[in-house]
Amino acid sequence: MVSIENIDLRSRGVDLPSGRIGVVVAQPFLSLTPKEPFVCTPETTATQLATVQKTLEIAKARPHRQPKTHFTIFPEYAIPGLGGVAVVDAVLAAAEWPTGTVVIGGLTALTKGEYAELIAMQNTTVNAAANGSDRVKANDWVNCSIVWVKAASGVVEKWVQPKLYPAWPEQKVHYKSMFHGGSIFIFRGRLENGTLYRFSTLICFDWVATVDNALLWHHVLQDLANQAEAAEAEYSLSWFFIIQRNAKPNHDAFLSQIPAFFDERLLPTVRRDRACVVFANSAGKPAPGKTDAYGGTSLVFSPTTNFVRAECAPTFASGGPRFRNNSTILNPYYDVVFREGGACILSFVLINPGAVAAGAANRTIAVEGAELFPIGATVDPRVPSAAVPASVKWFNDQLDDLSGVAEIGSLAKAALKANVAAAHNGTVAALRTTEAATIADTLALATDAGVKDADSWDAPEAMALLLLVNAMEILAIGYASQPMTAGTPARGCNGKRTVASVLSGTCRAQSAEHAASVSSYHQRSGEHGLGSN
Numbered sequence: 001m002v003s004i005e006n007i008d009l010r011s012r013g014v015d016l017p018s019g020r021i022g023v024v025v026a027q028p029f030l031s032l033t034p035k036e037p038f039v040c041t042p043e044t045t046a047t048q049l050a051t052v053q054k055t056l057e058i059a060k061a062r063p064h065r066q067p068k069t070h071f072t073i074f075p076e077y078a079i080p081g082l083g084g085v086a087v088v089d090a091v092l093a094a095a096e097w098p099t100g101t102v103v104i105g106g107l108t109a110l111t112k113g114e115y116a117e118l119i120a121m122q123n124t125t126v127n128a129a130a131n132g133s134d135r136v137k138a139n140d141w142v143n144c145s146i147v148w149v150k151a152a153s154g155v156v157e158k159w160v161q162p163k164l165y166p167a168w169p170e171q172k173v174h175y176k177s178m179f180h181g182g183s184i185f186i187f188r189g190r191l192e193n194g195t196l197y198r199f200s201t202l203i204c205f206d207w208v209a210t211v212d213n214a215l216l217w218h219h220v221l222q223d224l225a226n227q228a229e230a231a232e233a234e235y236s237l238s239w240f241f242i243i244q245r246n247a248k249p250n251h252d253a254f255l256s257q258i259p260a261f262f263d264e265r266l267l268p269t270v271r272r273d274r275a276c277v278v279f280a281n282s283a284g285k286p287a288p289g290k291t292d293a294y295g296g297t298s299l300v301f302s303p304t305t306n307f308v309r310a311e312c313a314p315t316f317a318s319g320g321p322r323f324r325n326n327s328t329i330l331n332p333y334y335d336v337v338f339r340e341g342g343a344c345i346l347s348f349v350l351i352n353p354g355a356v357a358a359g360a361a362n363r364t365i366a367v368e369g370a371e372l373f374p375i376g377a378t379v380d381p382r383v384p385s386a387a388v389p390a391s392v393k394w395f396n397d398q399l400d401d402l403s404g405v406a407e408i409g410s411l412a413k414a415a416l417k418a419n420v421a422a423a424h425n426g427t428v429a430a431l432r433t434t435e436a437a438t439i440a441d442t443l444a445l446a447t448d449a450g451v452k453d454a455d456s457w458d459a460p461e462a463m464a465l466l467l468l469v470n471a472m473e474i475l476a477i478g479y480a481s482q483p484m485t486a487g488t489p490a491r492g493c494n495g496k497r498t499v500a501s502v503l504s505g506t507c508r509a510q511s512a513e514h515a516a517s518v519s520s521y522h523q524r525s526g527e528h529g530l531g532s533n
Contacts, residue, residue, distance in 0.1 A: 002211050003130045003182055004223035007159065009189035013152025014100045018193035019355040020368070022066030022347075024059040025073045026051060027297050028375060029286040029343040030245065032077060036173045037109030037141030040080045048080050049087055051375050055345050056091045056103075063347045063385075064369050068098040071350075074105030075282045076143070076204050076245040081108050082118060085146070092148055092156045102187075103148040104201055106243045109178075115142040115162075123157040130182030131162050140179040143170065145203050145243060147185065159185050161201065164216055165209035184220055195354075198224070199239040207242045208253050217257065221267045228269035236271040238352070244281040249296035250325035254279075258330060262302045273302045274354040276366075288342040288382035290397045295341025296323075299350070299366065301334035306356040307366045312453035314387035315339065315348075315370035322455065336367055339393050344383045345373040381432055389436035390454035391443075398465055399428050405473045423476035427469055442468070 028051045031044040040048050052074065059069035079085065084107065091097055110118060116133035119126040126132065136142060143163040150156050162181030163170075170178045188198045206216045214222070217240065228235040240261070246254070262272050277300045284291025298319070301307065309318045317323050319335025338346055348370035356364055374383040381392050404424030440454065446464035 001182065002164065002184065002216065002219045003127055004219060005127050005183055005185050006223075006227075007125075007185055007187045009149060009151075009187055012149065012155075012157075012189075014102070014149055014189045016070055016100070016189060016191055016197055017066075017352075018191040018195065019352060020066055021071065021350045021352065022062060022064045022069045023071045023073070023350045024055060024064075024069050025280050025297060025346040026055040026075065026078055026375075027281065027283045027295070027338075027340070027344050027346060028075070028078055029283040030077055032108070036170070036176050036178070037111065038077060038143075038170075039108040045080050045083070047376065048078070049084060052079055052084050052087050052105075053091070054373075054375065056088065056097075058345055058347060058373055060091075060097060063371055063373075064349045066349060068101055069347075070101055071239075071241075072101070072103045073241065073243065073278070073280045074103075075243045075280045076106035076145075077108050078243075078245075078282060079105045079107045079146075081110060082114055084108075085118065085121075088146075088148060089156065089158075092150050095154075097150060099150050099152050099154055101150050104145065104241055104243065105148075106143070106145045106203060106245075109141045109143055111141060112136045112138060115144070115179075118144075119160055121158075123155065124160060125157065126160045127183035131160070135182075136179050137177075139176045141176050142179045143203065144181070145201055147187065147201060149187075161185055161203075163203040164206050164211055167205035170205075184216065186220060186223065191352075196236070197238040198236065199241065200237075201241040201243065204242065204244040204246055208257055215257070215260075217261055218266075221261075221270050224270045225267040234269050234271055236354075237275045240275065240277045242277065242279045244279060245294070246281050246296075247293040248325075249279060249281050249294070249298075250327055252327060252329065255324065255327055255329040258300055258333060262333065273304045274352065276301055276350065276353070283341065283343040285342045287378060288340055288344065288380045288396070289400050291341030297338045297346065299336040300330065301336075301353055301366060303332045303334065305334050305353045305366075306358050306362070307334050307351075307353065308363045309334065310336075310365040310367075312390045312455045313365065313367075313370070314389050315346075315372060316367055317390065317455050334366060338370070338372075339390065340372055340382060340388070342382070343375045343378070345375060347371045347373065391436045391439040391457075392434075394454045394457055394461075395434065395439045395465070396432060398462055399431060399469075402428065402466060402469055405470045405477075419477045420473070423473040424469075427472045427476055431469070 028048060031041045032038045033041055056072065059072040062069055088103060092103065112133065115136055119133060145161050147159045148156060161184065162179055164181045166178040184200060186198060186200045188196055191197050200220050202216060209216055224235045224237065258277065261277065264272060279298045281297050282294055284294035316336050316338045319330055319337050321328055323337040324330055349368040351364060351366055351368065356362060371387050372383045373385050374380065382388055382396050405420060443461045443464055446468060447460045
């Protein structure tokens with residue numbers, strides 16, 4: 001039996017803005033042990049603790065420019081056990097951490113003893129009947145989330161919610177089993193305009209799991225519907241946080257729950273037209289770049305929202321099949337997908353749908369000031385501690401995998417073959433910091449396609465970039481003693497030119513001829529550039 005426990009934050013003075021909410025989300029790359037219980041590998045534990053610390057420091061610094069970071073979110077398995085809990089506890093207890101704030105995070109697996117120690121901590125709440133340590137068997141381990149709240153008084157409390165149903169990797173175990181939790185918290189508080197907010201959290205597979213003949217998110221809505229009926233009122237849900245370690249965040253099983261969740265013909269006294277579902281996932285690689293798994297941190301809103309879709313905004317895309325593994329399930333919904341699938345920390349302003357009135361004068365998008373920060377000492381244009389234009393993300397993703405002229409058979413025997421690798425590496429490095437507008441202008445000219453937003457770039461733009469880079473490499477090979485940089489002379493295009501002039505579009509590529517010639521020796525004309533993630 002799933003228990004729903006309601007927590008009232010009004011008495012704790014956790015009032016939130018009715019308009020703009022400051023949010024910071026960690027998207028770390030996690031290295032977990034191959035066998036249960038799943039924890040950070042010994043060589044990565046310290047790094048992950050540092051990631052937790054840095055995320056909290058960014059949240060405290062408020063790069064989104066709101067008065068405070070109202071929600072700080074860590075995905076499933078992102079906080080390394082009790083050591084990670086101690087880090088969060090210490091940061092939130094400090095006077096510098098603002099009151100009236102919420103931190104949500106998933107812990108690495110806990111043993112029965114560690115779990116008992118956690119829920120016995122001061123100012124820590126667990127549903128004892130459903131999730132007490134006495135219910136955990138000796139050979140069980142616990143995957144749980146914690147919601148930390150710092151009240152207006154400065155007191156920090158935390159609520160512990162074990163995962164209710166294991167994902168397949170958590171079922172396919174050899175030694176110990178994951179404890180099945182039995183309760184879900186619903187938090188409510190007051191918005192500054194006097195209305196109430198409500199939010200709840202599930203851990204990854206709990207979003208799609210069925211327990212007691214109902215989906216777990218349905219249990220939450222049903223409890224709210226029961227409360228609304230007793231009060232002869234309508235209740236609104238503001239945020240539903242799904243913290244994940246999900247290799248396939250765009251799997252139909254996950255996306256298909258969105259239409260049902262937002263369908264207000266189901267339990268109509270629980271309004272979701274002003275709700276936001278937040279999917280916070282871990283990264284697919286330790287550095288920025290394209291990913292085939294994980295990533296996909298996103299926000300989804302009702303199709304009835306008054307938001308206007310962003311056209312190729314910095315840092316995030318407006319979803320669609322390109323960013324949803326070719327799925328059209330979310331086409332009717334207002335969808336925000338953060339493009340970066342690699343390790344990073346996100347900061348942004350989340351606008352409450354209820355604060356947006358209809359009409360041209362009130363047009364706004366759902367997210368403002370979205371920026372990406374590096375994890376560790378990474379230096380990359382895709383995590384610049386600032387906004388990331390779509391063209392910069394796409395361009396650098398392509399450069400990661402771009403083939404050099406070394407693949408041309410004749411160069412393998414050329415006298416200059418020793419310079420080929422250096423020319424490729426030098427050219428790519430020089431191009432990394434190309435400005436967004438220059439990238440767009442260059443590819444518009446190189447493809448004869450005119451200006452297109454970078455979220456629609458595909459094989460033609462990838463082929464044009466391949467041509468430009470290969471041409472620069474050939475020129476650089478001839479200047480082996482003078483590495484190719486933004487100021488290196490490059491003859492052969494209307495006289496003396498530079499890499500900068502090539503990229504600015506002075507030298508125009510004829511795409512049809514080049515696509516044919518390049519594909520003849522690469523044998524893969526459609527290999528590059530099929531999306532960011």
